[in-house]
Amino acid sequence: MKDRIKMIMESQHMTQQTFAQFIQMSPASLSSIFNGRTKPTLTIVEAIKNKIPALSLEWLLSGTGPMYMDQVPTSNVLDHDESASPQDGIIDFDSQSESPTLSLFEQTNMDSVNNTPINKPKNTVKIIDKPQRKISEIRVFYDDKTWETFVPQKG
Numbered sequence: 001m002k003d004r005i006k007m008i009m010e011s012q013h014m015t016q017q018t019f020a021q022f023i024q025m026s027p028a029s030l031s032s033i034f035n036g037r038t039k040p041t042l043t044i045v046e047a048i049k050n051k052i053p054a055l056s057l058e059w060l061l062s063g064t065g066p067m068y069m070d071q072v073p074t075s076n077v078l079d080h081d082e083s084a085s086p087q088d089g090i091i092d093f094d095s096q097s098e099s100p101t102l103s104l105f106e107q108t109n110m111d112s113v114n115n116t117p118i119n120k121p122k123n124t125v126k127i128i129d130k131p132q133r134k135i136s137e138i139r140v141f142y143d144d145k146t147w148e149t150f151v152p153q154k155g
Contacts, residue, residue, distance in 0.1 A: 001040050002033050004060055007067070008048065023047040
């Protein structure tokens with residue numbers, strides 16, 4: 001899920017700091033999710049969904065289906081100036097670019113995600129050759145403040 005949250009950030013062209021402010025969460029909470037210290041909570045999912053209503057909740061939670069729901073039919077795009085609202089789109093910078101950028105970002109992000117190689121960390125074991133150690137002596141200390149030294153026989 002953290003990878004999908006990163007994809008949302010990238011599709012919105014936001015840094016981690018600005019995205020945290022955008023969804024009204026602390027940057028530290030978002031950072032701990034990306035670093036793997038914590039898992040995304042329902043609060044974060046709701047905050048993202050409230051700020052980006054066109055986002056598919058099914059995609060965000062499970063990664064299935066398209067990233068964005070098709071909420072805006074083509075007939076509503078022409079009437080967009082009459083009922084423009086910041087809550088209707090993802091981020092309404094201007095009314096002309098909302099519909100084309102939605103499909104453009106959806107297509108390019110999905111293509112780049114599908115073609116991105118998965119980097120799995122390799123577990124490598126280094127065998128360092130050290131000379132074999134041998135016992136040179138063993139000392140046993142007693143409670144009466146005496147000790148004995150045992151030396152192995154050479155042979």
